[in-house]
Structure formats: C-alpha cells, structure tokens
Amino acid sequence: xxxxxxxxxxxxxxxxxxxxxxxxxxxxxxxxxxxxxxxxxxxxxxxxxxxxxxxxxxxxxxxxxxxxxxxxxxxxxxxxxxxxxxxxxxxxxxxxxxxxxxxxxxxxxxxxxxxxxxxxxxxxxxxxxxxxxxxxxxxxxxxxxxxxxxxxxxxxxxxxxxxxxxxxxxxxxxxxxxxxxxxxxxxxxxxxxxxxxxxxxxxxxxxxxxxxxxxxxxxxxxxxxxxxxxxxxxxxxxxxxxxxxxxxxxxxxxxxxxxxxxxxxxxxxxxxxxxxxxxxxxxxxxxxxxxxxxxxxxxxxxxxxxxxxxx
Amino acid sequence: xxxxxxxxxxxxxxxxxxxxxxxxxxxxxxxxxxxxxxxxxxxxxxxxxxxxxxxxxxxxxxxxxxxxxxxxxxxxxxxxxxxxxxxxxxxxxxxxxxxxxxxxxxxxxxxxxxxxxxxxxxxxxxxxxxxxxxxx
Numbered sequence: 001x002x003x004x005x006x007x008x009x010x011x012x013x014x015x016x017x018x019x020x021x022x023x024x025x026x027x028x029x030x031x032x033x034x035x036x037x038x039x040x041x042x043x044x045x046x047x048x049x050x051x052x053x054x055x056x057x058x059x060x061x062x063x064x065x066x067x068x069x070x071x072x073x074x075x076x077x078x079x080x081x082x083x084x085x086x087x088x089x090x091x092x093x094x095x096x097x098x099x100x101x102x103x104x105x106x107x108x109x110x111x112x113x114x115x116x117x118x119x120x121x122x123x124x125x126x127x128x129x130x131x132x133x134x135x136x137x138x139x140x141x142x143x144x145x146x147x148x149x150x151x152x153x154x155x156x157x158x159x160x161x162x163x164x165x166x167x168x169x170x171x172x173x174x175x176x177x178x179x180x181x182x183x184x185x186x187x188x189x190x191x192x193x194x195x196x197x198x199x200x201x202x203x204x205x206x207x208x209x210x211x212x213x214x215x216x217x218x219x220x221x222x223x224x225x226x227x228x229x230x231x232x233x234x235x236x237x238x239x240x241x242x243x244x245x246x247x248x249x250x251x252x253x254x255x256x257x258x259x260x261x262x263x264x265x266x267x268x269x270x271x272x273x274x275x276x277x278x279x280x281x282x283x284x285x286x287x288x289x290x291x292x293x294x295x296x297x298x299x300x301x302x303x304x305x306x307x308x309x310x311x
Numbered sequence: 312x313x314x315x316x317x318x319x320x321x322x323x324x325x326x327x328x329x330x331x332x333x334x335x336x337x338x339x340x341x342x343x344x345x346x347x348x349x350x351x352x353x354x355x356x357x358x359x360x361x362x363x364x365x366x367x368x369x370x371x372x373x374x375x376x377x378x379x380x381x382x383x384x385x386x387x388x389x390x391x392x393x394x395x396x397x398x399x400x401x402x403x404x405x406x407x408x409x410x411x412x413x414x415x416x417x418x419x420x421x422x423x424x425x426x427x428x429x430x431x432x433x434x435x436x437x438x439x440x441x442x443x444x445x446x447x
Contacts, residue, residue, distance in 0.1 A: 216427035266426040270400045310400045311425075 009035070009208060009261065012060055015199045019056040020049055021187065022180040028261065029171035029278065030057045030145070034205060035212040035257040038168025038250065039124055039144040041109075041282060048173045050147040054105045057145070059196025061205065063102035064139065070112035072155060076119035083132045094131050099123055102139050102202065106146040110156045117163050120144070124166040141205055161241070161285065168250050169275075170282040172298075208260075215256040216266040220311035225251045225272055227308045232280060234307075238290035238300045243283040251279045269310035276305045370442050377435055382423035385438070389413070389420065415441040 009031050016027045026042065030053060033040035042050040051067075058065035068079055081097035098104070099120075109117070123129050127138045146167070148159075164170075176184065217225075226248050233242030255271040262271075281297040290300060369385045393413070395404045401421045404410055410417065419441040423434035 216425075216430075218425045221425060264422075265430065266422070268401060268421055268425055270402045273400055273402075306398055309397050 009200075011199045013261075015060045015196070016053075016056055019060075019196060020053050021183045022176045023049060023053065023173060026050075026053050026171055026173055028258075029169060030054070031261065032254055032257040033145070033168055034061075034141070034143060035208055035260060036168055036250075036253040037141060037143070037209055038253065039146070039166060041146050041148060041164070041167040041170040042173055043148045043150055043170055044173030045151050045175070046149055048175060050173050051105065051107055053173075054103075054145040054147065056196055058103040058105065060199050061103065062198035062201045063141070063205075064100075065103045065105070066098040066101040067105040067107060068098050069107050070109050070116070072111055072113060074112045074116050076116050079116060080119055080123070080129050081131050081136075092132070094134065094136075096131075096136065097129075099129060100136070100138060102141055102143065104142075104144045106144055108149065109146040110148050110159055113157055114160065117157070117159065121163060121166060141202065141209070159282075161283070164282045165244065165246050167282060169254055169278040171278060212253075212257050212260050215259050215264075217252060217256060218266070218311070221255075221267050221269060221272060222252065224269055224308065224311055225255065228272065228276055228305055229280070231304050231308050232284055232301070234304070236300060236304060238287050238293070238295055239284055239304075240287045241285040243280050247280055247283050251275055254279050273305055273310070277301050367446075370439060370446075373435060373439050373442070377432065379424065379431060382420055382435065382438060386420040386424055389417065413445060416445050 013027060013031060016030070017024070020027060026049075029040060029042075032038075034057070042053065044050050055065075055067075068074075077097065079097050079099050081095050081100070083092045083094050085091075086093045106120070123138060123142075124144055127140070127142050129136050129138060144167075175181075229243050229245070229248040229251060231242075232239060232247075251272060254275040255267045258271040258275055259265070259267045277298050280301050284297065284301075286297055286300065290297075369388070372381045372385055375381070390399070390404055393404055393407050393410055395407065401417060404417060405414060416438070419434070419438040423431065423438050426434045
C-alpha cells in the first residue's frame with residue numbers, strides 16, 4: 001500500500017525521534033500540524049517535554065522561531081507589536097512583535113487574559129496582524145504551537161471555544177514509561193542535552209504541504225468526515241456543544257496528512273477515525289454529567305465515532 | 312401402641328435424613344462448580360475464507376470487471392465472511408480471528424476501494440496479486 005515512492009518528512013521524523021524520548025504521538029502530531037499548515041495545542045502536566053518538543057521541531061526546521069511566555073500581565077502589544085513615536089523623525093513607527101516568525105511557541109497559553117488570546121485569533125486564522133491602521137501579513141509558513149497545563153489551574157484563563165477552534169488539533173502529552181524516564185535521565189542528567197540542527201528548509205516544508213493537499217479523499221470518506229462531525233452535535237447527554245464546520249475541514253486535512261505519513265496518496269476511513277479525538281476534543285463542550293460520571297472527552301468522542309458507519 | 316407410633320415415624324425420619332444428606336452434598340459441591348473446565352480440542356483460528364472457491368470467484372470478478380464496484384463487491388463479501396460489523400473499519404477487520412492470513416488481500420482491497428481513479432488500475436492489479444498469493 002505504498003503508491004508514494006518516498007515518504008516526506010522521514011528525515012524530520014528521525015531527527016525529532018532522536019531528540020524526544022518516547023512520545024511518538026506528539027512527534028506525529030507536530031508533523032501533521034506542519035503538513036496541514038495548522039496550529040497545535042499540547043496539553044499535559046509539567047515536565048513531559050511539551051516545550052522541548054516544540055523547540056525540537058523548530059530547531060529541526062530552518063525557520064524563524066520565537067517563544068512567547070504567556071503570563072497574566074501580558075498585553076496584546078507584547079505579542080503583536082506596537083506603534084511608537086520616533087522623536088527624531090517626529091512620526092510614529094511600528095515595532096513588530098515576536099509573532100512575526102515562522103514557528104511560534106506560545107508557552108502556557110492559558111495564563112494570558114482573554115484580551116491577549118483574542119489578539120491571537122486574527123493572527124492564527126487570517127495569518128495577518130493589524131497594528132494601528134496598518135495590516136501586516138505574517139510570514140509563510142506560520143505555525144503556532146501552544147502548550148497548556150491542565151492540572152495547575154490557579155491563575156489561568158480557560159481558552160474560549162472560538163480560540164480552541166483555531167487549533168487544528170490538540171495532543172495530550174502524558175508521563176513517560178519508567179524505561180523512557182531512565183533514558184531521559186541518562187541522556188540529559190549531565191545537563192548536556194543535544195542541540196538541534198536543521199534537517200529541512202522552508203521550501204521542503206512548502207513542498208510537503210502541497211503533497212499533503214493533493215492526497216486523494218474519496219467522496220464516501222468525505223461524507224464519513226462530515227457525518228462524524230455532525231454526530232458530535234447529536235443527542236449525547238455528555239455533550240453540551242458539538243464541533244462546527246471548521247472541525248470537518250480540520251478532520252479532512254489531518255486524515256490526509258496521516259495518510260501521507262503512512263506512505264499513502266489516499267485517505268482511508270481508519271485515518272479519519274484515528275484523527276477524530278485529536279481534532280474534536282478541544283472544539284466540544286462537555287456537560288457536567290460527563291464529569292459526574294467520570295467519562296473522559298476521548299471516551300465520549302470514541303463512542304460518538306463508533307455510532308457512525310464507515311464507508 | 313408405642314410400637315405403632317415408632318413405625319409411623321420411621322418413614323418421615325428416613326426422608327428427612329435423605330433430604331439433609333442431599334442438601335449437604337449440594338452445599339459442598341457448589342463452590343467447586345467453577346472449577347469445571349471445558350477442554351478445547353481444536354485451537355486453530357476459524358479458516359473463514361480459505362476455500363478455493365472464494366479466491367477463484369473473487370479473482371474472476373476482479374479480472375472480468377476492472378472497476379471500483381467489483382472491488383467493493385469482493386471487499387464486502389470478504390468482510391462479511393470474516394464477520395465484520397456495520398461500524399467496523401479495516402483496523403477492526405484485521406484484528407478479527409482468521410484475518411491475519413488475509414492481511415495483504417484486505418489492505419489491497421481497501422486501497423482499491425478508496426484510491427484515486429488514476430491509481431485504480433494498479434490497485435486492482437495489486438488486489439489480484441494478493442489474492443493469487445493467498446491462494447498458493
């Protein structure tokens with residue numbers, strides 16, 4: 001089942017796998033987001049290599065990388081940029097903020113207030129930023145990788161659904177196994193964690209994105225995608241709000257990227273089913289009953305997907 | 312008269328003793344009921360589609376009709392034979408008993424079912440080859 005002669009991103013994947021111990025699904029998620037030109041949200045407890053994974057990806061690409069540490073006192077201008085008065089020239093000039101880079105690491109995104117998160121919306125969706133009267137296009141490619149800690153919720157602001165919807169997918173990062181943890185200690189215990197060297201250029205990345213866009217999706221598989229997203233708006237007692245049409249677009253794109261990473265030029269229903277949890281979980285609002293019954297979002301989505309007959 | 316009373320009590324006493332013994336046997340035997348083991352004589356996976364009839368029929372269909380409908384027909388027949396449910400995908404079917412030997416055939420048919428029109432001819436050829444290999 002390999003109509004593609006060569007699998008793109010193989011070198012990038014190897015480079016990331018060499019840097020990050022375990023967490024294969026995180027590596028896959030990051031590459032999928034790159035291929036889809038999408039933004040990715042990494043959720044997990046502290047110390048599970050969320051930030052490290054993002055830095056590793058940025059370091060493996062020959063791209064401009066900026067890290068923004070989100071804090072409660074962060075202002076939109078700290079992210080986007082601002083207009084300052086130049087006394088010598090007696091005029092206003094624009095200072096572009098750290099968002100003007102190819103790869104942005106928005107660390108602990110839920111620590112910033114709603115105003116800053118709203119400022120990110122235009123950048124993430126339109127890939128442009130408005131500062132004063134002027135609108136500036138962001139560099140291409142432009143990818144936001146955000147991290148979030150679900151445990152320590154003191155002093156955090158819940159991400160609004162509109163903001164969550166802008167993330168192509170959410171990847172949950174868990175603790176490593178004992179064996180992997182030992183490997184991490186052996187590798188990084190002396191403090192000599194290896195640096196990253198670029199293995200792909202931005203032109204490579206753009207070429208991969210074009211190939212991913214051309215992966216064939218059969219009409220019946222497209223209907224399957226739409227049916228799954230529509231089913232999230234069905235009658236599950238655990239769901240308050242289902243996913244919107246942007247989720248269908250994301251599911252279609254992620255399934256295509258998954259197929260490409262598997263060396264296929266066509267999407268299978270399995271690609272869609274595998275992608276569903278990551279694409280849908282952060283776009284839906286779950287009811288209090290789900291919390292009371294201790295049912296996780298992933299379980300709910302798995303049950304919903306299981307009700308939709310594949311082609 | 313005393314003899315008459317004793318004679319009349321003999322039957323109920325014997326019956327009571329018999330019932331008590333039976334009850335005791337049931338109580339003693341009950342905990343051991345779960346220890347009963349059923350011996351499985353044949354542990355082979357069910358060979359669902361190993362009949363030569365299926366391979367030849369499938370090959371005939373695929374060779375005669377070079378289209379997606381014939382692939383869908385063979386795929387559907389094979390999935391039914393493996394006991395696949397309505398909501399199963401290839402991953403589920405591959406995990407079913409008896410599917411391990413048919414892996415290549417199932418994968419090739421899946422490609423034929425969902426690949427682009429441009430790749431359909433190669434996909435059909437791959438499905439036929441997989442079926443032939445399975446038959447050998």
